[in-house]
Amino acid sequence: MSFPRLHLITDARRDPLAVVRAAVAATGGDIAIQVRVEDDTSDRDAYELACRVKAACGDALLLVNDRLHIALAVGAAGGHVGALDLPVDAARRVLGRHAVLGATARDPDTARAAVDSGATYLGVGPAFATSTKDGLPPPIGPGGVAAVAAAVDVPVIAIGGVTADRVPELRRAGAYGVAVVGAIANAKDPAQASAELWKALT
Ligand SMILES: Cc1ncc(COP(=O)(O)OP(=O)(O)O)c(N)n1
Ligand SMILES: Cc1nc(C(=O)O)sc1CCOP(=O)(O)O
């Protein structure tokens, strides 16, 4: 299967396994699931969640945020790192040559450096305002996504406040796909929300 355009990032505030199962079923497994836990979650709890997500996500692409040892321990396809995590070149050494490796980039220079260091996709945002994560810089908008997309030749995954309605403008800006938390996890019907996002991307 090709690299998924829809990425679901787990959120412990709503039964992550139920949400993952709904999203995988609604997209026929054409989705990346990124296991993301809060900073104060123990490695043991993060590992156990990652094992359960792996069991629940079937053929979907499994990624682990920040904690690359957990990605390796569960046999995930790869991981995602940002500015406060391992540098991209170190993350590449940890995960090995063939793993999927995502890096956060908010501007073209950071994006080019991440790709040169071994990133295979970029998470780019916040595209729009979001209440899911505190402490983010102001939204970069579709224009900021476009600037990064024009600078690199790896898939750009737009993140932050993304909804199905906003997918067309992000795709026009050059985003290959999108990563979401709230648009699926907070939806009344996570399966329907996943299907709408998937359809908007295909
Ligand atoms: C697809 C994607 N893009 C960006 C991020 C954010 O990563 P990071 O900047 O390291 O912040 P945390 O998620 O670790 O709080 C992401 N996780 N996924
Ligand atoms: C985890 C994360 N990282 C971001 C970034 O811009 O780096 S935005 C974000 C949260 C995205 O959640 P939602 O889809 O609910 O807006």
Ligand SMILES: [Mg+2]
């Ligand atoms: Mg991180």
